[in-house]
Amino acid sequence: ADWRTAAAYLTLAAVFCGFFYLFQAMNLFGGADAYALIVITACIPFHPFETISGTSPLGFFPFTVLINAVLINIAAPLAILLKNLIEGNRAPLSCLFLGFPVSGEKIQNEFGFVMEDIEEGEDGRLVRRFIGFTESLRRIIRGERRIYTKDLRQHPDEYQKELTLYRKAGRVWISYGIPFIIPITAGFLTALFVGDIFFVIMKAIAGM
Known part of the structure; x- marks a missing residue:
């Protein structure tokens, strides 16, 4: 029935909005990112018209937006890995995908989160340790803020x-x-306009 479909969309939209707000509160999303997704979820819960690739099998427009955004964002880590390999930068493999070294003198002018814990020992030597994804997640759960270059600047x-x-x-x-x-x-x-990128890729692989 139409009312059941509407109720399902409203429930799904409410759940998505709640998750986006929670991710923002846990610093997994920026405020602008979360609120943009919340607005999209609240205003356009389903596809307004048929796209070039046809009707998405998901049917829930905000989820298609999120999946497309994640797939598009995957290109950045690949480009960063290539940059690090060309420049000969050395770090744990996961860090080679996620970041790169910058000048400590001008770090506050950059944009990103600091990926190293740096301390000075009693002998004056620096002790450095990379902060991996798992450790970053643990700190977020504990309510510890990551050091953002914007904070260093402001x-x-x-x-x-x-x-x-x-x-x-x-x-x-x-x-x-x-x-x-x-x-x-x-x-x-x-x-x-295009539709679900993941669905398009799967169709191309399957030769449909």
Whole structure:
């Protein structure tokens, strides 16, 4: 029945909005990213018209937008890996996909999250440790904020110790800082006109 379909869409939209808000609260999404997805979910829960690739099997427009955004965003780590390999940068494999080293003197002018814990030992030597994805997730769950270069730029007085260590380190690894709102925008436009990219890829592989 139509009312059951409408109720299902409303329930799904409410669940998605709740998840996006929760991800923002846990710093997994930026505020603008989460609210953009919430607005899309609330205003366009289903495809407004048939796309170039036909009707999406998912049927839920915000999910198609999110999947498209994630697939588009995958291109960035591959480009970062290539950059690190060409420049000969050395780090754990996962970090080679997610970030790159920048000048410690100018780190506050970059965009991204700091991927290293740097401390100074009693002998004056620096002790450095990469912060992997799992460790980052644990810190987020514990409510610990990651160091964002924007915070270093806007609140230098609060990060005097860190800035001093970064300058002494010379080069510091940061994650790439492409705002997810850019892939979301691209995901929205492709979902609106092209359709579900993942579905298109699967159809091409299957030769349909």
